[in-house]
Amino acid sequence: MTIIPNFAVFEGGDGSGTTTQLSLLTERLKNNEKIRFFPTFEPTDGHIGKLIRAALKKDTELQPQTIAMLFAADRNEHINKDDGILKHAINGELVVSDRYVLSSLVYQGIECGDELPYNLNSRYPAPETLIFFDVEPEIALKRMKNRASREIYEYLDFQVLVRQKYLSLLDIYRNAGIRVEIIDAGKSAPEVSNQVWSILCTMPIFNEGEKSL
Ligand code: TYD
Numbered sequence: 001m002t003i004i005p006n007f008a009v010f011e012g013g014d015g016s017g018t019t020t021q022l023s024l025l026t027e028r029l030k031n032n033e034k035i036r037f038f039p040t041f042e043p044t045d046g047h048i049g050k051l052i053r054a055a056l057k058k059d060t061e062l063q064p065q066t067i068a069m070l071f072a073a074d075r076n077e078h079i080n081k082d083d084g085i086l087k088h089a090i091n092g093e094l095v096v097s098d099r100y101v102l103s104s105l106v107y108q109g110i111e112c113g114d115e116l117p118y119n120l121n122s123r124y125p126a127p128e129t130l131i132f133f134d135v136e137p138e139i140a141l142k143r144m145k146n147r148a149s150r151e152i153y154e155y156l157d158f159q160v161l162v163r164q165k166y167l168s169l170l171d172i173y174r175n176a177g178i179r180v181e182i183i184d185a186g187k188s189a190p191e192v193s194n195q196v197w198s199i200l201c202t203m204p205i206f207n208e209g210e211k212s213l
Helices: 018-029 047-056 064-080 085-090 101-112 115-121 137-143 156-175 189-200 208-212
Strands: 003-012 037-041 094-098 126-134 179-184
Touching: 003 018, 003 085, 003 101, 018 037, 018 094, 018 189, 037 085, 047 064, 064 085, 064 101, 064 115, 085 094, 101 115, 101 156, 126 156, 126 189, 137 156, 156 179, 179 189
Parallel strands: 003 094, 003 126, 037 094, 126 179
Antiparallel strands: none
Protein backbone atom coordinates (compact mmCIF):
# COMPACT_ATOMS: atom_id res chain seq x y z
CA MET A 1 0.00 0.00 0.00
CA THR A 2 1.46 3.39 -0.98
CA ILE A 3 1.38 5.84 1.91
CA ILE A 4 0.96 9.60 1.40
CA PRO A 5 3.29 11.42 3.79
CA ASN A 6 1.85 14.30 5.86
CA PHE A 7 -1.64 12.88 5.41
CA ALA A 8 -3.90 11.91 8.33
CA VAL A 9 -7.55 10.89 8.37
CA PHE A 10 -10.31 11.00 10.95
CA GLU A 11 -12.70 8.06 10.83
CA GLY A 12 -15.71 7.07 12.90
CA GLY A 13 -19.42 6.41 12.93
CA ASP A 14 -21.98 9.17 12.46
CA GLY A 15 -22.01 11.56 15.42
CA SER A 16 -18.52 10.50 16.53
CA GLY A 17 -17.35 14.13 16.28
CA THR A 18 -14.86 14.01 13.42
CA THR A 19 -16.22 17.21 11.88
CA THR A 20 -16.14 19.10 15.20
CA GLN A 21 -12.59 17.91 15.78
CA LEU A 22 -11.44 19.03 12.35
CA SER A 23 -12.77 22.54 13.15
CA LEU A 24 -11.01 22.55 16.53
CA LEU A 25 -7.79 21.45 14.86
CA THR A 26 -8.15 24.19 12.25
CA GLU A 27 -8.56 26.72 15.05
CA ARG A 28 -5.50 25.36 16.85
CA LEU A 29 -3.33 25.55 13.74
CA LYS A 30 -4.61 28.95 12.60
CA ASN A 31 -1.63 30.90 13.87
CA ASN A 32 0.96 28.16 13.67
CA GLU A 33 3.84 29.49 11.62
CA LYS A 34 5.58 26.15 11.11
CA ILE A 35 2.69 24.05 9.85
CA ARG A 36 0.70 24.86 6.74
CA PHE A 37 -2.62 23.11 7.17
CA PHE A 38 -5.07 21.76 4.60
CA PRO A 39 -8.26 20.48 6.25
CA THR A 40 -10.56 18.58 3.92
CA PHE A 41 -13.48 16.15 3.92
CA GLU A 42 -15.46 13.46 2.12
CA PRO A 43 -17.92 13.41 0.54
CA THR A 44 -16.35 16.51 -1.01
CA ASP A 45 -18.23 19.64 -2.02
CA GLY A 46 -17.49 18.93 -5.71
CA HIS A 47 -20.07 17.79 -8.27
CA ILE A 48 -19.90 14.12 -7.33
CA GLY A 49 -19.90 14.85 -3.60
CA LYS A 50 -23.07 16.94 -4.03
CA LEU A 51 -24.77 14.09 -5.83
CA ILE A 52 -23.76 11.75 -2.99
CA ARG A 53 -25.20 14.12 -0.37
CA ALA A 54 -28.48 14.24 -2.31
CA ALA A 55 -28.58 10.44 -2.25
CA LEU A 56 -27.77 10.36 1.50
CA LYS A 57 -30.69 12.69 2.12
CA LYS A 58 -32.90 10.57 -0.17
CA ASP A 59 -33.47 13.58 -2.43
CA THR A 60 -32.41 11.29 -5.23
CA GLU A 61 -32.81 7.53 -5.23
CA LEU A 62 -29.68 5.54 -6.17
CA GLN A 63 -28.70 1.88 -5.86
CA PRO A 64 -26.21 1.13 -3.04
CA GLN A 65 -23.68 -0.06 -5.65
CA THR A 66 -24.01 3.24 -7.51
CA ILE A 67 -23.39 5.10 -4.24
CA ALA A 68 -20.26 2.98 -3.67
CA MET A 69 -19.02 3.91 -7.15
CA LEU A 70 -19.77 7.59 -6.57
CA PHE A 71 -17.83 7.64 -3.29
CA ALA A 72 -14.85 6.10 -5.10
CA ALA A 73 -15.14 8.58 -7.99
CA ASP A 74 -15.45 11.52 -5.60
CA ARG A 75 -12.31 10.25 -3.84
CA ASN A 76 -10.35 10.06 -7.08
CA GLU A 77 -11.05 13.76 -7.62
CA HIS A 78 -10.27 14.51 -3.98
CA ILE A 79 -6.86 12.82 -4.22
CA ASN A 80 -5.76 13.78 -7.71
CA LYS A 81 -7.34 17.11 -8.64
CA ASP A 82 -5.16 20.22 -8.87
CA ASP A 83 -6.18 21.42 -5.43
CA GLY A 84 -6.31 17.88 -4.03
CA ILE A 85 -4.82 15.81 -1.23
CA LEU A 86 -1.70 14.71 -3.12
CA LYS A 87 -0.74 18.17 -4.26
CA HIS A 88 -1.03 19.65 -0.77
CA ALA A 89 0.70 16.76 0.99
CA ILE A 90 3.60 16.72 -1.48
CA ASN A 91 3.89 20.50 -0.99
CA GLY A 92 4.76 19.84 2.64
CA GLU A 93 1.37 20.75 4.09
CA LEU A 94 -0.35 18.79 6.82
CA VAL A 95 -3.47 17.33 5.18
CA VAL A 96 -6.24 15.99 7.42
CA SER A 97 -9.37 14.53 5.90
CA ASP A 98 -12.66 14.00 7.70
CA ARG A 99 -13.28 10.48 6.27
CA TYR A 100 -11.46 8.60 3.50
CA VAL A 101 -11.20 5.04 2.07
CA LEU A 102 -12.03 3.27 5.32
CA SER A 103 -15.47 4.94 5.39
CA SER A 104 -16.25 3.20 2.08
CA LEU A 105 -14.91 -0.16 3.25
CA VAL A 106 -17.15 0.12 6.32
CA TYR A 107 -20.38 1.76 5.14
CA GLN A 108 -20.50 0.41 1.57
CA GLY A 109 -19.08 -2.90 2.82
CA ILE A 110 -22.18 -3.24 4.99
CA GLU A 111 -24.49 -2.12 2.19
CA CYS A 112 -22.99 -3.96 -0.80
CA GLY A 113 -20.67 -6.63 0.61
CA ASP A 114 -16.92 -6.18 1.02
CA GLU A 115 -15.79 -6.93 -2.52
CA LEU A 116 -17.15 -3.95 -4.42
CA PRO A 117 -15.83 -1.14 -2.15
CA TYR A 118 -12.56 -3.02 -1.73
CA ASN A 119 -12.03 -3.28 -5.49
CA LEU A 120 -13.13 0.29 -6.14
CA ASN A 121 -10.71 1.68 -3.56
CA SER A 122 -7.74 -0.69 -3.74
CA ARG A 123 -5.66 1.63 -5.92
CA TYR A 124 -5.89 4.64 -3.65
CA PRO A 125 -2.91 5.54 -1.48
CA ALA A 126 -3.22 5.30 2.28
CA PRO A 127 -2.76 7.98 4.95
CA GLU A 128 0.28 8.07 7.24
CA THR A 129 -1.94 8.27 10.34
CA LEU A 130 -5.48 7.12 10.93
CA ILE A 131 -7.45 8.19 14.00
CA PHE A 132 -10.59 6.22 14.79
CA PHE A 133 -13.12 8.11 16.91
CA ASP A 134 -14.73 5.38 18.95
CA VAL A 135 -18.06 6.05 20.64
CA GLU A 136 -21.08 3.99 21.62
CA PRO A 137 -23.61 4.34 18.77
CA GLU A 138 -26.38 5.19 21.27
CA ILE A 139 -24.40 8.18 22.52
CA ALA A 140 -23.43 9.24 19.01
CA LEU A 141 -27.03 9.19 17.78
CA LYS A 142 -28.22 11.16 20.83
CA ARG A 143 -25.74 13.86 19.91
CA MET A 144 -27.32 14.03 16.47
CA LYS A 145 -30.95 14.13 17.50
CA ASN A 146 -31.21 17.91 17.04
CA ARG A 147 -30.30 17.73 13.37
CA ALA A 148 -33.10 18.73 11.03
CA SER A 149 -33.15 15.56 8.92
CA ARG A 150 -31.79 12.05 9.03
CA GLU A 151 -29.51 10.59 6.39
CA ILE A 152 -29.81 7.00 5.19
CA TYR A 153 -27.13 5.59 7.53
CA GLU A 154 -28.18 7.42 10.69
CA TYR A 155 -30.02 4.57 12.42
CA LEU A 156 -28.95 2.68 15.50
CA ASP A 157 -28.91 -0.83 13.97
CA PHE A 158 -26.74 0.37 11.12
CA GLN A 159 -24.40 2.34 13.38
CA VAL A 160 -23.86 -0.72 15.61
CA LEU A 161 -22.66 -2.58 12.50
CA VAL A 162 -20.54 0.42 11.48
CA ARG A 163 -18.68 0.41 14.80
CA GLN A 164 -18.09 -3.36 14.66
CA LYS A 165 -16.81 -3.16 11.12
CA TYR A 166 -14.45 -0.28 11.83
CA LEU A 167 -12.95 -2.17 14.75
CA SER A 168 -12.55 -5.31 12.66
CA LEU A 169 -10.85 -3.52 9.76
CA LEU A 170 -8.31 -1.43 11.66
CA ASP A 171 -5.79 -4.29 11.65
CA ILE A 172 -5.57 -4.21 7.86
CA TYR A 173 -4.19 -0.70 8.19
CA ARG A 174 -1.91 -1.52 11.11
CA ASN A 175 -0.48 -4.46 9.18
CA ALA A 176 0.18 -2.20 6.20
CA GLY A 177 2.42 0.02 8.34
CA ILE A 178 -0.07 2.81 8.93
CA ARG A 179 -0.23 4.35 12.35
CA VAL A 180 -3.68 3.63 13.77
CA GLU A 181 -4.89 5.32 16.94
CA ILE A 182 -8.23 4.81 18.67
CA ILE A 183 -9.63 7.72 20.64
CA ASP A 184 -12.43 7.50 23.18
CA ALA A 185 -14.76 9.93 21.42
CA GLY A 186 -17.32 9.72 24.22
CA LYS A 187 -15.18 12.22 26.11
CA SER A 188 -15.70 15.98 25.92
CA ALA A 189 -14.72 17.82 22.73
CA PRO A 190 -11.76 19.64 24.40
CA GLU A 191 -10.43 16.36 25.82
CA VAL A 192 -10.71 14.63 22.46
CA SER A 193 -9.08 17.62 20.79
CA ASN A 194 -6.07 17.38 23.12
CA GLN A 195 -5.71 13.70 22.30
CA VAL A 196 -5.90 14.35 18.57
CA TRP A 197 -3.26 17.02 18.95
CA SER A 198 -0.88 14.79 20.89
CA ILE A 199 -1.15 12.13 18.17
CA LEU A 200 -0.68 14.49 15.23
CA CYS A 201 2.25 16.25 16.92
CA THR A 202 4.32 13.10 16.58
CA MET A 203 3.92 12.99 12.80
CA PRO A 204 7.25 13.59 11.04
CA ILE A 205 6.01 16.88 9.55
CA PHE A 206 6.05 18.42 13.05
CA ASN A 207 9.72 17.58 13.50
CA GLU A 208 11.05 18.42 10.08
CA GLY A 209 12.08 21.97 11.03
CA GLU A 210 14.01 20.68 14.02
CA LYS A 211 15.84 18.10 11.91
CA SER A 212 17.23 20.73 9.59
CA LEU A 213 18.42 22.99 12.45
P1 TYD B 1 -20.21 13.07 6.93
O1 TYD B 1 -20.14 14.30 6.10
O2 TYD B 1 -19.01 12.73 7.76
O3 TYD B 1 -21.47 13.13 7.88
P2 TYD B 1 -22.29 14.43 8.29
O4 TYD B 1 -23.07 14.84 7.08
O5 TYD B 1 -23.15 13.89 9.39
O6 TYD B 1 -21.27 15.43 8.76
O7 TYD B 1 -20.50 11.85 6.00
C1 TYD B 1 -21.73 11.67 5.42
C2 TYD B 1 -22.09 10.23 5.41
O8 TYD B 1 -21.43 9.56 4.34
C3 TYD B 1 -21.77 9.45 6.68
O9 TYD B 1 -22.94 8.73 7.06
C4 TYD B 1 -20.72 8.46 6.25
C5 TYD B 1 -21.01 8.29 4.79
N1 TYD B 1 -19.85 7.86 3.96
C6 TYD B 1 -19.92 6.63 3.34
O10 TYD B 1 -20.91 5.89 3.48
N2 TYD B 1 -18.87 6.23 2.55
C7 TYD B 1 -17.78 7.01 2.34
O11 TYD B 1 -16.85 6.61 1.61
C8 TYD B 1 -17.74 8.29 2.98
C9 TYD B 1 -16.57 9.20 2.76
C10 TYD B 1 -18.81 8.68 3.78
